[in-house]
Amino acid sequence: MMGPRQEAQPALFYEFSLEDHVPQNHLLRSIDRFVDLSGIRTYLADFYSHTGRPSVDPELLIRMLLVGYCFGIRSERRLCEEVHLNLAYRWFCRLDLSDRVPDHSTFSKSRHGRFRDSELLRHLFETTVARCIEEGLVSGQRMAIDASLIEADANKQNSTPKEEWDPAQVDPDDAPRAVREYLATLDEAAFGAASEVQPKFTSHSDPASQWTAARKGPAFFSYSDNYLIDTDHGVIVDVEATRSNRQAEVGSTKTMLGRVKARFDLHPERLIADAAYGTAPMLGWLVDRKIAPHIPVLDKSGRSDGTWTRADFEWDAANDQYLCPEGHELKQFRRNYSDPNRGPTGKGTARYRALKEVCQACPSKAKCCPNADARKITREEHEDARQVARDIAKTEQYVISMKLRKKVEMLFAHLKRILGLNRLRLRGPCGANDEFLLAATAQNLRKMAKLLPAPQQPRKA
Template identity: 85%
Template sequence: MLGPKQEAQGALFYEFSIDDHVPQDHLLRSIDRFVDLDDIRQYLADFYSHTGRPSIDPELLVRMLLVGYCSGIRSERRLCEEVHLNLAYRWFCRLDLSDPVPNHSTFSKNRHGRFRESKLLRHLFEKTVARCIADGLVSGQRLAADASLIEADANKQNSTPKEDWDPRAIDPIDAPRAVKEYLDVLDDAAFGAASEVEPKFTSHSDPASQWTAARKGPAFFRYSTNYLIDTDHSVIVDVEGTRSIRQAEVGSVRTMLDRIKEQHDIDPERLIADSAYGSGPMLGWLVDRDIKPHIPVLDKAGRTDGTWSRADFEWDPKNNQYVCPEGEPLKQFRRNYSDPNRKPTGKGVAKYQALKHTCQVCPSKMKCCPKAVARKITREEHEDARQVARDIAKTKQYVVSMRLRKKVEMLFAHLKRILGLGRLRLRGPCGANDEFLLAATEVVLLIRTGLWLS
C-alpha cells in the first residue's frame, strides 16, 4: 500500500549529536586519532596581536586544510562549502551544527602571513614524522630519494623567451607576491643558483617555475617535489620543493639529509636513488658522511667501438697510476717538481697517459688505442666514491634496494591520483612548498593509520 507523503515538520527542540552520525570506520576518525594539533596555539602565540578582535582558531584552519587534501578538494571556496554541509567534516573540524564556517579569504590571509612567517606547515609535518619515529615506523637505516614534476599555475602564453627576460628590470615594489618570491630566491641553491643555464621561457605569473619536459612529453612550467622516505613503511621523513632541474633536485637531497640529522637525529646506513643522483660530487659527499650509495653511477667512460674502456685498466692508488692489461703504467706526472707550487693541483679531472714508444710496439694497440699514438685515461676527483658505488652495485643488497626504490614512485602516484596534486594552485616557491608539505603530511598520516598500504 502506498504510504503517506513525507513532509518536513519543524520541531521546537532537537537532540542531535554529530559524533553519533559519523561512522566509526570513517577515514577522518582514523586520522583524528593520530594528528596532534594541541600545541598550534602556543606555537603561533607570538604572531598574534594582544589587542583587537579575536581571531579564528588556527587549529580549525589547519584541520580544514587537512580535510581538503585528504578528500582531494583543492579549491578553498569549495572546501568551505563542503565543511558547511558535511557532518564528518564538521566533526573533524570541531564545529557544531550552529557554528559558522570561516570565509575562504581567511586561508589566504593566514597562509601568506603568520603561517609562513612561523613555518607552521613545516612544524606540523616534522611533528607528524616524529610521532611515526616514536611509534617505530621509521628505522632511519635505509632511505630512498626521488623527485616528481608538478605542473605550476602558469602557461606559455603569459611568458617571455630567455633572450628578452631581464630580472633586473622588475620593480620589486609593484611586483606580485610570486614575482617577489622569485627575486628572493635568485641566489638560492634550490632555485636561481641551481644552474647557470637560463630556461627557454620564463613565466610572468610564476617566474620561479621551470619550463621543462619529462620523458619526451610536452613542456610546461613545473616545480619538483623531492621526497626522502624510509623504506621500512614508506614514511616520508622529509620533503623539499625545488626547480625542475637535476642540479636542484640532487642538491635538495643534501639539504634533507642535513635537516633530518638536525631534527630527528637520523643517520642513514644507505641512500637509494636512481642514476640522476649518481654524479661524482654527490657520491663523494655521501661516502664522506659514511652513507653507502645504492645508486647507479652516472658514468660515460664506456666505449662502444669494442676497444678497452677505463674499467679494463687497474687502478694503483699507492703509485697514483693506472696499469693497462699488458702491465704498462699510465701516469699523471713523469717528473718531480722542485717547486711544489708548480705542481698541478689534481682537482677536477686528472689525465693519465702511457709512453708513446710503449704503445707503438704494444701487441694490443688495436684493442686499446688504434687511432691514437698513446692511450690516455681521465680520472675524476671523486672516482674513489664512484668505485664504492660500483662495488655496491655487485651485491645482493643492491638488488633489494632497487626494488625498494619503487616505493617512492608509489608515493608520487598516490600524491597525484588520490590527493589530486597534479597541478599547483598556489604560485611562487613558498606556495609550492606549502602545498608539498600539506600533501606529504596527509600521506604520512594515512600511512600511520594503516589506510595506505606500502
C-alpha cells in the first residue's frame, strides 16, 4: 500500500534540540572533548580595542577553522555554507538554528591581523600537544622527523628567471603582503639564508616559495612542511614551514627540538630520520646533545673503481692517524709546529697522507692508489659522530626505528589524501605556517578522537 504524499506542514512552534540530532558516534563529538578554548579570549585581550563595534567571537572562528581542516573543507566560503547547513557543524561551533554564520571575509581579516600578531595558531597547536601529553600519548623518548613538499599558490607563468630577479629593486610599500613577508625572511635560516644557491625561477605572487623538481617530475613552486613526531602514537609535537631545500629542512630540526624542549621539557633519547638528515654537522649537533642519531649517514667516500675506500682503513684516535690494510700510517702532520695556528685545529676537514716512498714500494698500491703517488684520506670535523651513527645502524633498535619512521610518512599521506592539503591556499611564509599549524592541530585532534573515543550514551526513547 502506497503511503500518503509527504508534504511540509508549517507550524507556529517547534521543539528542536541540536544535541539530540548529532549522532553519538560522530567524529566531532570525540574531538569536542579535547578542544579547550576557554582561555582564548584572555589570550587575545590585548589585541582588541576597548571601544568600537563588537567583533565576531574568536572562539567561533577557531571552531569553524577546525571543522574545515578536520574534514578537508579547503575553501572558507564553502566552509561558511557547510556550517550553515550541517547540524553537527553547528553543534560543534556552538551555533543555534537561528544564529547567523560569520561571513567568509571575517577569517581573512582576523588571520592577517590579531591571529597572526598574537601567534594564536601556534598557541592553539601547542595547547593540543599539551593535551596529548596529558592523555599519555606522548613519552618524548623516541622522535622522528621528516619533510613533505606542499605546492604553493603560484605558477611559472607569473615568475622571473634568477638572472633577472633582484630583491633590492622591490619596493616594500607597493608590494603585496606575500612579497613583504618574503623580504622580511631574507635573513632567516628557514628561508632566504638557508642556501646561497638561488632558485631557477622566482614567483611574483609568492617569491618565498621554492622552485623545485624534487618529485622527479615537472617542477613547481612549493613550501616544505616539516613534522617532528613522537613515535609512540604518531602525535605531531612540532611543525615548521620552510623553503623546499635540504639545508632549510635539516636546519628546522634544531629549531623544533629546541622549541619542544623549552615548551614541553621533551628531550628525546633518539631521533629517527632519513639519509637527508645524515650530514656531519647535523649528526655532531645531535651527539653533543646526547641524542642518539638513528639516521643513515650521508657518506660520499665510496669509490666505484674497486679500490680501497676510507672504511677499509682503521682509525687510530690515540695517535691521530689512519692505518691502511698493510699496516702503514697515514698522518695529518709529521712534525711539531712552533706556531699553534699551523698545527691541528680540530675544525673543518683534515687530510691524512701516507709517505710517498712507502706507497711506491707497497705491493697493494694497485688496490689502494693506482693513479696517485701516495694515498690520501679526508676526515671531517664530526667524523666521530658519523661513526656513532654507523655503529647504531648495526643494531636491532635501528631496524625498529626505520619501521617507526614510516609513521611520519603516513601522517603526510593523511594530510594530503584525507585533509586535502595538496596545494596551499594562502601565500607567503606566514600563510604557509598558518595552514601547516591548523592542519597539524586537526591531525592531533583526530588522533585523540580515534585513540580515546567518546563514551557512547543510550539514545532517548
